[in-house]
Amino acid sequence: MSENRIKIVEKILDANDRLANSNRQRFNEVGVYSINLMASPGAGKTSFILKTIEGLMADGVQIGVIEGDTAPVTIDSDKINAAGMPAIQINTGGECHLDAVMLENAIDQMDLSPLDLVIVENVGNLICPAAFALGTHSNVLVASIPEGDDKPYKYPNIYRGLDVLIINKTDLLPYIDFNMDYFRQGVEMLNPGLTTFAVSCKTGEGMDPWLEWLKGRISK
Amino acid sequence: MHELSVTESVLEIACKHAEQARAKKVTDIYLVIGKLSSIVDDSVQFYWDFISKGTICEEATLHFKRIPAEMVCLDCNHNYTLEDELTPCPQCGSARIRVVAGDEFNLESIEVQR
Secondary structure (H helix, E strand, O other): OOOOEEEEEEEOOHHHHHHHHHHHHHHHHOOOEEEEEEEOOOOOHHHHHHHHHHHHHOOOOOEEEEEEEOOOOOHHHHHHHHOOOOEEEEEOOOOOOOOHHHHHHHHHHOOOOOOOEEEEEOOOOOOHHHHOOOOOOEEEEEEEHHHOOOHHHHOHHHHHOOOEEEEEOHHHHHHOOOOHHHHHHHHHHHOOOOEEEEOOOOOOOOHHHHHHHHHHHOOO | OOHHHHHHHHHHHHHHHHHHOOOOEEEEEEEEEEOOOOOOHHHHHHHHHHHOOOOOOOOOEEEEEEEOEEEEEOOOOOEEEEOOOOOOOOOOOOOOEEEEEOOOEEEEEEEEEO
16 A cells, blocks of 8 residues: 555445434433334325324424425424324425434424424435434334335345334225235345334224333433 | 445545645546446446546546355355345255355545546
């Protein structure tokens, strides 16, 4: 190696990772559990959040929601506010994912102290969000039946980084050719033993085990 | 898709190290990118030409070293290279597999003029 060659060996997204750690620290300091909720557009992220808010209402769990969108709309945050919980809208200005800087800015605007749980709804996309850590305690993906059973094979990276997988819209199973065994084998290859909940946000079926799992994570 | 953010990070890291070394110019940048990281070389190059303008890294050549995806079977310990599609262990058929290599996403070194 010539003397003009400078060895670096640094992760390209190291700056994002460091900021993600600082976000995690801020959640930890106030005892708030945090989730990075990812999915393709239309998988039911917002419906799933609303169903989760509804399911935890009786236990008095306070939930803050951070909504990531590529356009300046408040459709999702309006729904959260209507459900009685605070929401912050992040407009990524066309960017295809949230990153740790955007989350830091959103946390600055949110009063975390009364909260038990923060759900970050990432931009609807199965590729880019997988590369950017936010610093949340868990990565959760909402997959849905109409998307098809081949998604783990086509978008492996997002499945590999998951802590929890939600399979939504199970009420549509009778109408759609979705091979659950094929789907689950793909998931198993990418993330052996991944915690998985099959739910229907429409009928509410399957939500209880997820809510129990979540309650076990919320410390306050 | 997210190559712009990635390219910006590459520029930031390269400039930081070049300045620390009191270099006048960066001529080459060596990146190591695993096959499993969803990054398109051409797209990084495209953004690079724009965002490196006016910096110490302007006109530096990007070199991409691709690392193949290596898997190991958790049941029979067989190592194998993943071609394009995600496949179970070719030896025992198990779906319990783990990535050994292919996740790399590093800036390995830069070549500078002092």
